[in-house]
Amino acid sequence: xxxxxxxxxxxxxxxxxxxxxxxxxxxxxxxxxxxxxxxxxxxxxxxxxxxxxxxxxxxxxxxxxxxxxxxxxxxxxxxxxxxxxxxxxxxxxxxxxxxxxxxxxxxxxxxxxxxxxxxxxxxxxxxxxxxxxxxxxxxxxxxxxxxxxxx
Amino acid sequence: xxxxxxxxxxxxxxxxxxxxxxxxxxxxxxxxxxxxxxxxxxxxxxxxxxxxxxxxxxxxxxxxxxxxxxxxxxxxxxxxxxxxxxxxxxxxxxxxxxxxxxxxxxxxxxxxxxxxxxxxxxxxxxxxxxxxxxxxxxxxxxxxxxxxxxxxxxxxxxxxxxxxxxxxxxxxxxxxxxxxxxxxxxxxxxxxxxxxxxxxxxxxxxxxxxxxxxxxxxxxxxxxxxxxxxxxxxxxxxxxxxxxxxxxxxxxxxxxxxxxxxxxxxxxxxxxxxxxxxxxxxxxxxxxxxxxxxxxxxxxxxxxxxxxxxxxxxxxxxxxxxxxxxxxxxxxxxxxxxxxxxxxxxxxxxxxxxxxxxxxxxxxxxxxxxxxxxxxxxxxxxxxxxxxxxxxxxxxxxxxxxxxxxxxxxxxxxxxxxxxxxxxxxxxxxxxxxxxx
Numbered sequence: 270x271x272x273x274x275x276x277x278x279x280x281x282x283x284x285x286x287x288x289x290x291x292x293x294x295x296x297x298x299x300x301x302x303x304x305x306x307x308x309x310x311x312x313x314x315x316x317x318x319x320x321x322x323x324x325x326x327x328x329x330x331x332x333x334x335x336x337x338x339x340x341x342x343x344x345x346x347x348x349x350x351x352x353x354x355x356x357x358x359x360x361x362x363x364x365x366x367x368x369x370x371x372x373x374x375x376x377x378x379x380x381x382x383x384x385x386x387x388x389x390x391x392x393x394x395x396x397x398x399x400x401x402x403x404x405x406x407x408x409x410x411x412x413x414x415x416x417x418x419x420x
Numbered sequence: 421x422x423x424x425x426x427x428x429x430x431x432x433x434x435x436x437x438x439x440x441x442x443x444x445x446x447x448x449x450x451x452x453x454x455x456x457x458x459x460x461x462x463x464x465x466x467x468x469x470x471x472x473x474x475x476x477x478x479x480x481x482x483x484x485x486x487x488x489x490x491x492x493x494x495x496x497x498x499x500x501x502x503x504x505x506x507x508x509x510x511x512x513x514x515x516x517x518x519x520x521x522x523x524x525x526x527x528x529x530x531x532x533x534x535x536x537x538x539x540x541x542x543x544x545x546x547x548x549x550x551x552x553x554x555x556x557x558x559x560x561x562x563x564x565x566x567x568x569x570x571x572x573x574x575x576x577x578x579x580x581x582x583x584x585x586x587x588x589x590x591x592x593x594x595x596x597x598x599x600x601x602x603x604x605x606x607x608x609x610x611x612x613x614x615x616x617x618x619x620x621x622x623x624x625x626x627x628x629x630x631x632x633x634x635x636x637x638x639x640x641x642x643x644x645x646x647x648x649x650x651x652x653x654x655x656x657x658x659x660x661x662x663x664x665x666x667x668x669x670x671x672x673x674x675x676x677x678x679x680x681x682x683x684x685x686x687x688x689x690x691x692x693x694x695x696x697x698x699x700x701x702x703x704x705x706x707x708x709x710x711x712x713x714x715x716x717x718x719x720x721x722x723x724x725x726x727x728x729x730x731x732x733x734x735x736x737x738x739x740x741x742x743x744x745x746x747x748x749x750x751x752x753x754x755x756x757x758x759x760x761x762x763x764x765x766x767x768x769x770x771x772x773x774x775x776x777x778x779x780x781x782x783x784x785x786x787x788x789x790x791x792x793x794x795x796x797x798x799x800x801x802x803x804x805x806x807x808x809x810x811x812x813x814x815x816x817x818x819x820x821x822x823x824x825x826x827x828x829x830x831x832x833x834x835x836x837x838x839x840x841x842x843x844x845x846x847x848x849x850x851x852x853x854x855x856x857x
Contacts, residue, residue, distance in 0.1 A: 289632060289693040296695040349767055352775060371780030378760045378779070381629040382496070389564065390499065 271407055273325070273399070274392035277317075281384045284313045288380075291361075292373065300364055307361055311354055314380075318347040324409050325395060332398050339391050346383045353379060430496055431505035433765045433838075438513050439488025440754055441831055446480030446520065447747070447824025451798075453524075454817030459809030462802075465734040472527040477742045478610065479520040479542065479584075485750045486618060487512060487549055489757065490570070497625060498567055500556035508552045515545030523588070535592035539585040546581045550574055565641035569621025572645045576613025580606060605656055612652050612674055615746060617645045620681055622753075627685060630756050631701050632693040640684050648677050668722065679715045682708040699788040703752030706796065710744025732806050739802045743820075751795060751827060758831055759783050762838045766845070774845045782834045791826035798823045 287310035294303035326340040353376040360368035399406060450473055454461050457469035464470065491509055494500040502508050519542030526534035553574055562568040583606035590597040624636050635641075655670035686708045692701065714737045721728045759779035766776035798819035805812035 285632060285693070289695075293695045348772060352767075352772065353778075356775065356778070367780065367785075368778070370785075371778035375760070375763055375779045377632075378630070378756065379764075385497070385625065385629070 272392075273395045273403070273406070273410065274388065276407060276410055277321075277325075277392055278384075278388050280313075280317050281388065284310065284317060284380070287313050288373070288377065292370075295361070295366060295369060303361060307358065311358065314350065314354060318350070320410055322347065324406065328399055328402060328406060329391075329395050332402075339386075339394075343383070343387065343391065346379070350376060350379055350383065430761075430764070431491055431502070431509070433761060435505045435509035436488040436492045436761065437758070437835070438509060439484045439491070440758055441828070441835070442513065442517055443481045443484040443488075443750070443754075444824045444828035444831065446476050446484065447827065448821060449480070449524070450476040451817050451819075451821030451824055454813055454820060459805075459813050462732075462735050462739075462805050462809050462813060464731045465738070468527050468530065470735065470738075472524045474738060474742065475520065475523050475527065477747065479516070479523055482615070482742075482746050482750065483516055483520070484513075485754065486614075487516065489622070489753065490549075490553065492757070492761070493570070493622065494553060494556055498557070498560055498570070500553070500560050502552045502556045508548065512545050512549045512552075515541045515548065519543070519545055526588070526591070530591070532592045532594070535588040539588035539592065542588075543581065543585050546577060550578050565636075565645070566621050566624050569617055569624070569645040572649050573614055573618035573621055576609055576617055576649070580610040580614050583609060601659060605659055608652060608655065608659075608674070611741065612648055612678070616678055616681060617648055619746075619749060620644055623685060626753065626756070627688065627704070631689060631704070633688040634691055636684060636688060640680070644677070644681065648674070651677065672719070672722065675715045675718055678711060682711040682715075698785070699792045700752040700755050703748045703755075703792060703795075706799075707745045707748040707752070710740045710748065710799070714740035714745065736803070736806045739799070739806060743802055744799045748795065748799070751792070754827070754831065755783065755788050758834050762834050766838060766841050769842060770845050771849070774848055777837060777841060782837045783830050784833075787826075787830050787833070791823060791830055794819065794823040794826050 287306060290306040291303055291310055294300075294306050322344060326343070330336040330340055353372055357369055357372040357376060360372055396403075453469065453473055453476060457473075460467050461469035461473045488509075491502070491505060494502065495505075519538055519540075522534050522541060523538035525531070526538050557567075557571060557574075560567060562571060583602055586597065587599060587602050587606060589595065590599060590602075624641050627633055628635050651670055651673050655667060655674060658667035658670055686705065689701065689705060689708075694701070697705070717733055717737050717740065721730075721733045727733060756779075759782040762782050763776050763779055770776060798816060801812055801816035801819045805816040
């Protein structure tokens with residue numbers, strides 16, 4: 270059976286691919302392509318964190334009774350990532366390569382170390398604690414969220 | 421569970437940073453030593469100046485950054501939180517700094533007292549660090565290759581240190597120990613079990629993370645550290661028993677493992693998804709190519725007796741490994757770790773209301789690239805100085821001075837951005853009349 274860890278790790282790699290697509294377009298000064306790739310990246314990243322904050326984390330917190338632990342740390346890091354995403358978006362719109370690459374670099378490292386904590390520890394804990402709810406949770410995490418509902 | 425709940429426990433910025441800022445000072449001292457000693461530093465492996473130069477880089481530059489990075493990596497990646505990280509950092513930093521300085525002075529003067537002081541301070545510093553790390557790691561299961569590798573590397577550091585102390589004590593009290601044999605084993609443990617195993621354990625995480633490469637192959641990550649340590653133990657036994665043929669075979673196996681690590685790293689780096697290489701990627705690539713070149717020199721010396729008879733080959737190996745290999749990779753890592761830590765600290769300080777300057781505003785990319793070129797030039801000049809010491813040792817010393825000074829300046833510029841931005845945050849938050857946590 271599919272696990273939360275495999276499913277969500279796969280989504281992290283999809284976000285990485287979108288990030289690389291923007292970087293490659295910026296390197297070629299293909300600004301239209303970069304803007305479109307950035308929209309995909311932004312959407313995928315925001316949707317992933319929204320899925321975690323609205324479905325996965327509440328299920329973990331309800332089951333373990335821990336709401337001020339790792340999920341709270343992850344929420345804080347999501348907020349930092351959203352701030353960097355916004356700064357990168359402004360730099361891209363202004364076609365400021367240096368500012369974009371500085372914000373993108375910071376976002377990349379922030380995201381990668383965040384993903385690593387989730388992939389190595391939190392998702393494994395979720396698989397362990399939420400084993401009985403997997404059949405219900407996985408389709409919800411798989412299908413995603415209509416982002417307009419969250420705006 | 422305990423580890424999971426506390427895995428955001430990044431230590432205070434000052435804990436790793438004091439190590440990172442001290443490291444380039446040892447690079448500067450190494451440059452000055454080359455200028456002061458002249459060709460003697462690169463004439464042969466056993467000259468006082470060569471031993472002092474080697475330990476300025478290993479016990480000075482490398483040990484500082486490696487312990488500083490572990491202060492950060494253990495809690496953040498492994499959830500292994502040290503008790504009182506600032507106190508541990510202050511004590512360990514002071515002790516290993518003094519230990520390295522006494523050791524270098526001891527090699528240059530051959531004063532027994534300086535060897536005793538070097539053994540005492542280095543011993544206390546490393547024991548304090550390994551003890552604190554062992555307590556933090558207690559109960560953390562070795563479920564992934566990085567955790568396994570870091571634990572084995574700490575064991576490697578401990579053995580290297582004990583052997584080094586034995587050598588220093590032996591010189592301090594004029595004991596009749598087999599110095600050449602102990603020095604070879606000390607070098608083997610320091611290079612493989614501490615240096616390469618630590619680099620591989622950290623590389624499994626940071627190479628894919630910084631360079632967006634595929635992960636290291638599962639078979640490699642699972643077995644590399646254990647294999648290296650197992651072969652090293654067998655080689656040590658063979659060396660002690662003077663089984664010349666067995667020792668040569670096991671030595672070759674160790675070198676083959678290093679070639680494998682460098683080869684696998686280069687191979688996954690070639691598949692990086694990033695459109696262009698930055699300083700960190702160039703420095704990693706340069707380091708792996710230098711390691712391969714050092715292994716080729718070692719194998720050539722073992723294969724061709726004529727080459728083995730040249731006193732310069734161990735120095736050539738040392739220059740390739742220490743300056744081309746470890747120093748390059750360490751500089752590359754500092755250029756990601758320091759700007760990110762400064763950004764993270766400032767971002768937390770700004771409480772989401774004041775945006776921290778991005779990483780490339782903390783250390784400018786142009787300055788990193790310039791320093792990287794100075795480092796490459798110093799490596800090239802050091803290699804030339806092995807062949808033509810009279811011609812190249814002084815330019816090499818000067819280039820090392822410039823490259824290490826450039827590294828220090830770049831790291832200090834990060835500190836200065838931190839100070840300026842912190843003041844800005846304080847004034848903004850004080851204006852809002854809200855407490856700064």
